[in-house]
Amino acid sequence: MENAVPTEQGRETFRLLLLSWYRLNARDLPWRQTRDPYRIWVSEVMLQQTRAATVVDRYTQFIERFPSIASLALAREEDVLALWSGLGYYRRARMLHSAAQLLMKEHGGSLPKSSLELRRLPGVGDYTAAAIASIARGEAVAVVDGNVERVLMRVLGKGAGPRSASAARLKQAANELLDQGAPGTFNQAMMELGATVCLPHGPLCGSCPVREFCRTQGEHPARPRKQMVSVKSHYALVKKPMGNGGRHVEVLLVQRQPDASQMPGMWELPTLGDHDLIESKASEPVLRIRHAITNKNFYVQVFPLEAETFRGLSSASDSETQDWVAANKLPEIALTGLARKILMRLDVFAKPRQVRQGKALPGADDEFL
DNA sequence: GATACGTGGGC
DNA sequence: TGCCCAAGTAT
Structure with a gap:
């Protein structure tokens, strides 16, 4: 050479x-x-x-x-x-x-x-x-x-x-x-x-x-690109007041299967199938965001659901581990990045310290619709 | 060698 | 409802 x-x-x-x-x-x-x-x-x-x-x-x-x-x-x-x-x-x-x-x-x-x-x-x-x-x-x-x-x-x-x-x-x-x-x-x-x-x-x-x-002054071969795939997914935000004058809330989370290929054992919001959406008579999503994972774009909608409504859905009886988590305990939970993002956007996640100044809080970029 | 594994930021 | 890719590793 x-x-x-x-x-x-x-x-x-x-x-x-x-x-x-x-x-x-x-x-x-x-x-x-x-x-x-x-x-x-x-x-x-x-x-x-x-x-x-x-x-x-x-x-x-x-x-x-x-x-x-x-x-x-x-x-x-x-x-x-x-x-x-x-x-x-x-x-x-x-x-x-x-x-x-x-x-x-x-x-x-x-x-x-x-x-x-x-x-x-x-x-x-x-x-x-x-x-x-x-x-x-x-x-x-x-x-x-x-x-x-x-x-x-x-x-x-x-x-x-x-x-x-x-x-x-x-x-x-x-x-x-x-x-x-x-x-x-x-x-x-x-x-x-x-x-x-x-x-x-x-x-x-x-x-x-x-x-x-330098022999080339900056040239660099482009790599083959990968096709992005779009996926829609729906999540439920199920909250329940915890007392203390309703100031504190708990959120229902589910744990991903330990043998899942992606993010095994991590916690996220309960997912809703199309059938659940109809069954629950869910109206408007509280949040729509896009979340990219490698070559997949997830178009995510989050629906607020009453605990009782959620309990009646077929997804609720899946064998996944479920748990109520107090909002102020969320930083101690192994959340997926998406779950973290959703809970932050919806102001459920107790933000550690960071005070953002002069910035519009909802990140704008991946918000859609 | 190819593929799976997460996410946020830059343009 | 884009596209790239970043101080890689395991299988």
Whole structure:
């Protein structure tokens, strides 16, 4: 493969330029203020397929609640999932939790040092193992995530054929480029460059510290797109006053099947079939929203129902676990992202702290009709 | 290697 | 009632 940084001298210049750019431009993110392997691990798992901006608050809350491997290991899985609610890819949380328990049992409660050993933990793949080892332990191993892959493809150019872009070639290129003296910082700098300058669309080549080494100046092949599918779904909002002068309410929730492929064991509003809608004589929905999950658009309508009405419906006798949950306990429940969104919009969810100012609260974007 | 797994934000 | 995709992993 032809290489825009073929000589060691070229690579060294690349490193210096990248690292000095990073020193000036690194975003101030909470997990960058520590080298605690546990915290790095938590942040890396949260960051899998998830934007840094989304992770910031969740990371802070998570670390506050589970400051150590031991505290995480001792927690109940449902409490871990409750903190993960809305982040998606819930398997990550389960694996993080089970890995913490494994470490308590078999590794003296600490994370292994090498990327090779880290790689054996559930939920820790090549990327995460390299990230933890390089950032927290200074191991000279390069990470290749989506950002690094894009940066390298652009810097190195397409090369001779499809093989040149294989994972193995990219990993090799990344390791040749790696700064042996500061692997953790170098890795983060490469990712930061991808996340903030070498963007998938409209890369900011004018601001790129290593543009002199770049063969392509920003070209990037488009990926095949996937067809979106539309699905309609209906949910019931069943409330019951709790006393206290009617100030507090309880909401009826159901738990998804433990063997469901999506969001197993998570809690959501009771679903209503078409038959239920007729049967319940439901009138107008209190809420219509769109909720996208991977390649499916859910067009969701929420109908307010009296407890007694709901009890009479066929769906109510399904074998799912049901429970009344006090509104002020909702933050402790492992809700699906959709359930969380609905309860927030309808002002049932006791909002933790965030005060929104100057913004129209109903998110507008995914509201429909 | 392909596919499933969630969600929010940007345009 | 769009489309992309983000600090991936497991199967």
